[in-house]
Amino acid sequence: xxxxxxxxxxxxxxxxxxxxxxxxxxxxxxxxxxxxxxxxxxxxxxxxxxxxxxxxxxxxxxxxxxxxxxxxxxxxxxxxxxxxxxxxxxxxxxxxxxxxxxxxxxxxxxxxxxxxxxxxxxxxxxxxxxxxxxxxxxxxxxxxxxxxxxxxxxxxxxxxxxxxxxxxxxxxxxxxxxxxxxxxxxxxxxxxxxxxxxxxxxxxxxxxxxxxxxxxxxxxxxxxxxxxxxxxxxxxxxxxxxxxxxxxxxxxxxxxxxxxxxxxxxxxxxxxxxxxxxxxxxxxxxxxxxxxxxxxxxxxxxxxxxxxxxxxxxxx
Amino acid sequence: xxxxxxxxxxxxxxxxxxxxxxxxxxxxxxxxxxxxxxxxxxxxxxxxxxxxxxxxxxxxxxxxxxxxxxxxxxxxxxxxxxxxxxxxxxxxxxxxxxxxxxxxxxxxxxxxxxxxxxxxxxxxxxxxxxxxxxxxxxxxxxxxxxxxxxxxxxxxxxxxxxxxxxxxxxxxxxxxxxxxxxxxxxxxxxxxxxxxxxxxxxxxxxxxxxxxxxxxxxxxxxxxxxxxxxxxxxxxxxxxxxxxxxxxxxxxxxxxxxxxxxxxxxxxxxxxxxxxxxxxxxxxxxxxxxxxxxxxxxxxxxxxxxxxxxxxxxxxxxxxxxxx
Ligand SMILES: Nc1ncnc2c1ncn2[C@@H]1O[C@H](COP(=O)(O)OP(=O)(O)O)[C@@H](O)[C@H]1O
Ligand SMILES: [Mg+2]
Numbered sequence: 001x002x003x004x005x006x007x008x009x010x011x012x013x014x015x016x017x018x019x020x021x022x023x024x025x026x027x028x029x030x031x032x033x034x035x036x037x038x039x040x041x042x043x044x045x046x047x048x049x050x051x052x053x054x055x056x057x058x059x060x061x062x063x064x065x066x067x068x069x070x071x072x073x074x075x076x077x078x079x080x081x082x083x084x085x086x087x088x089x090x091x092x093x094x095x096x097x098x099x100x101x102x103x104x105x106x107x108x109x110x111x112x113x114x115x116x117x118x119x120x121x122x123x124x125x126x127x128x129x130x131x132x133x134x135x136x137x138x139x140x141x142x143x144x145x146x147x148x149x150x151x152x153x154x155x156x157x158x159x160x161x162x163x164x165x166x167x168x169x170x171x172x173x174x175x176x177x178x179x180x181x182x183x184x185x186x187x188x189x190x191x192x193x194x195x196x197x198x199x200x201x202x203x204x205x206x207x208x209x210x211x212x213x214x215x216x217x218x219x220x221x222x223x224x225x226x227x228x229x230x231x232x233x234x235x236x237x238x239x240x241x242x243x244x245x246x247x248x249x250x251x252x253x254x255x256x257x258x259x260x261x262x263x264x265x266x267x268x269x270x271x272x273x274x275x276x277x278x279x280x281x282x283x284x285x286x287x288x289x290x291x292x293x294x295x296x297x298x299x300x301x302x303x304x305x306x307x308x309x310x311x312x313x314x315x316x
Numbered sequence: 317x318x319x320x321x322x323x324x325x326x327x328x329x330x331x332x333x334x335x336x337x338x339x340x341x342x343x344x345x346x347x348x349x350x351x352x353x354x355x356x357x358x359x360x361x362x363x364x365x366x367x368x369x370x371x372x373x374x375x376x377x378x379x380x381x382x383x384x385x386x387x388x389x390x391x392x393x394x395x396x397x398x399x400x401x402x403x404x405x406x407x408x409x410x411x412x413x414x415x416x417x418x419x420x421x422x423x424x425x426x427x428x429x430x431x432x433x434x435x436x437x438x439x440x441x442x443x444x445x446x447x448x449x450x451x452x453x454x455x456x457x458x459x460x461x462x463x464x465x466x467x468x469x470x471x472x473x474x475x476x477x478x479x480x481x482x483x484x485x486x487x488x489x490x491x492x493x494x495x496x497x498x499x500x501x502x503x504x505x506x507x508x509x510x511x512x513x514x515x516x517x518x519x520x521x522x523x524x525x526x527x528x529x530x531x532x533x534x535x536x537x538x539x540x541x542x543x544x545x546x547x548x549x550x551x552x553x554x555x556x557x558x559x560x561x562x563x564x565x566x567x568x569x570x571x572x573x574x575x576x577x578x579x580x581x582x583x584x585x586x587x588x589x590x591x592x593x594x595x596x597x598x599x600x601x602x603x604x605x606x607x608x609x610x611x612x613x614x615x616x617x618x619x620x621x622x623x624x625x626x627x628x629x630x631x632x633x634x635x636x637x638x639x640x
Contacts, residue, residue: 002444004487008518009451011460016447019460027464201419205482208377208406210436223423 031305038305045301048294055291056111063108071101072257083279091279093267103283106259109171110248111291113260114240116175117182121240122233124179125186126222132187133194134217140191147184155181160252174254178243186232193225227306234299238292245288261288318352319490319522320376320409325349325385327371345371347546347608348385353490358516358523360537362530362569368546369526370414373492376524377411407437410483414495416475420467426453426478427463433485452481455518456511473504477511484515490522497532509536531573534558539618542566547609549602552619562621562631564602568595601627 006012011019029037039046075096083091083099090099132143162177163169169177197203198221206216222229241261247253248262256263264284267273273280328342346368353359361369374380375395376387382395389409392399400406410433413419420429430449434440440448450460456477467475476496483491493512497505513536515521527533533540540557542550542565550563561567571591575584602623604610612620615632623631 002448004519005448005451005455008515009454011447011451011454013443013447016443016450019450020446020463023461023463026461201413201415202421204374204379205411205413205419205479206421206432207379208409208411209433209482210404210406211432220421220423224421226423 035302035305038301042297042301045297048297049301052291052294052298055107059104059107059111062104066101066105068105068259071105072097072259080277080280090283091277093277093280099264099279099283102259102264103287106261106264106284107287109254109258110241110244110261113171113175113178113244113254114237116172117178117240117243118233118237120175120179121182122186122229122236125183126190126229128183129187129190130194130217130222133191134198134213134221136195144191147187150181150184153181156247159247163247163252171254171258174244178240182236182240182243186236189228189232190225193228194221197221197224227303230302230306231299234295234302238295238299241288241291319355319389320353321386321388322352322372322376323350323386323388325372325375325387326383327368327375327380328383344546346375346382349541349543349546349548350612351541351548351551353522353524354539355489356516356520356522357539358525358537360533360540361524361526361543362533362540363528363543364569365528367543369528369543370494372543373411373494373524373526376490377409377492378405379411404437407433407486408489409492410486410488410490411492411494412476412479412483412496414498416472416479416499417467419479420475422467425464425466429467429478430482430485433482437486448485452485453478455484455515456481471504472500473508476500476508480508480511480515484519484521487519488521490524492524492526494526495528496525498527498529505532512536529573530557530569542569544609545607547622548612549609549622550620551612552616556616556619560619560635562615562619562628562635563623564595564598567591 039049072095075092077096079092079096080094081088081092081096083089085091088098088100090103092098093102128143128147132140132147159177159181163174166173166177194217203216203220206220207213211220244253244260245262245265248260249266251266253262254260261284265281265288267277268281268285325346326344326348327346328344330339331341331343332338333340349372351359361372363369371380375382378394378397378400385395386393387395389405390403392403394400394403394405427446427449430452431445434445434448446463449463453460453462458474458477458481462470462474462478467478470478476499479496496512497508500508509532512523516523523536525533525536530540534554537554539553540551541548542557542563544565550557550561550566552560557566558570561570568591571588575581577584602609609622610624612622613625613628614620615628621628621631
């Protein structure tokens, strides 16, 4: 059969190297290259990228050098130390504990939970949506009933109940509990795009080319909705920082001896703190706002990079 | 024995409605059609849009779940998925899609698109595979620099030729071409059709050529089936259909072929209006009470038409008198 093709084409094995090299010269740039070009074309996003990545690395590494139990010990002498006093660059709270150190460890905890939650819930939601959307019919019907049931549950109340009845929970169990309730939105979004995408002829063409259905889902359809996935995931990450912080703020997140951005903002519950001792809660609040803004900038660039028609960076 | 035998094929889509989401009705996209495709021939399937041509084509490549009927290939009914797998069916039967852009994955390079059937059905080394892809590109008249490009970097005609290259990759016996040139400019249409013909001659491939335009089909097909509302209304050789059409629907399709001759445009238009008028007034003779086409009756060894036998005979006599 190979001869059959050779007979109808002037190309033979001898030309293979030369033609491959010629084709390589004309090749379109790789995805990583395209994303990098997009960042370079958008100054605010580039700065955001450095800020977010730099900050996350800093708190992850920095927190390793901080002895948390010791840091969280009450120290009456340093009660509400003002910022920029000796040993307290950002001041101290009612327990005389350093705000700066709490901020580092708290950020590590909050961001860690948000990252874990985003990875688990987005992965699950994406798979659920892809499978449900591709295999229409009974599979889809069943999976959508599970989705409906989960949406029916009052989420915040369920989390509070679970957190209350589980005796010893930590960051990991908390992340897992959150994950149970945070994949649904993603799954619905992904499913609707998958429905549209799997109706396109390239999915049919892959099937007649003998490609296995699972491979079509994850290797053909998923890359085509990657811009949606990227945007949804970055936005979920920003939102998920709020999930843990919100619950900790209410007192149902991490225990109070474990610092988090939420427990720090909870300092603002006290009217005195709001006006007089602003340094106890303002840094954490500012940090959340800046992080969320920067992340959404990054998300926009990633979306542009994934969507050829919106690119601003020069590619050739 | 024919290459492929389609017997009383039906594809009905259920319409669900109501609180319980129960099946209340169905769309009869394909409603009992029978025809055979011989090795090496191009079989035309023609009808207006919505008549069920694509559904038929998709059933033949195994993309559609059929309601009833059978499609025999090498003596096996390939409407069953098991039989398709047993035969490596899609190695032998491939498809070219109407919309060249949506049929090529925008995320894949041309090399990966064309090599996809090769990777699944033939186990070639990396070099053999690349060589085959380059040869296929050459056969459809594209340069090697297409290899690492993406579909959106090509024109419609080039993309459709990439689709042809992918369909030919495993040297299949039958290719379903679902309106392969309908989306293309007139000048590009001829080019793509010529590549398809060249490939047919070189590789001995059969085509099931689907089109809504009898003009395009004329240069491609030896046998033609006219499809209307899920049924075949007339089947015959090229001569039967173009020179001795019996069913009013066929006549209407013939009248709808665009006229390239500018000077006779007015005459052509008048003729088209006349046919349309006859169609409107005599329609009820050609379809039964529920508006469906009659079963086919044979009027010559090659020619069948979906009419009550008496009417068919009468028309045949009229037709042969008119010829004299
Ligand atoms: N997935 C589907 N669900 C319901 N109806 C469909 C589906 N696909 C096609 N149809 C209907 O079946 C009929 C035939 O469609 P199709 O085979 O695409 O026609 P053609 O290719 O001749 O234009 C149309 O009336 C169309 O609306
Ligand atoms: Mg169609």
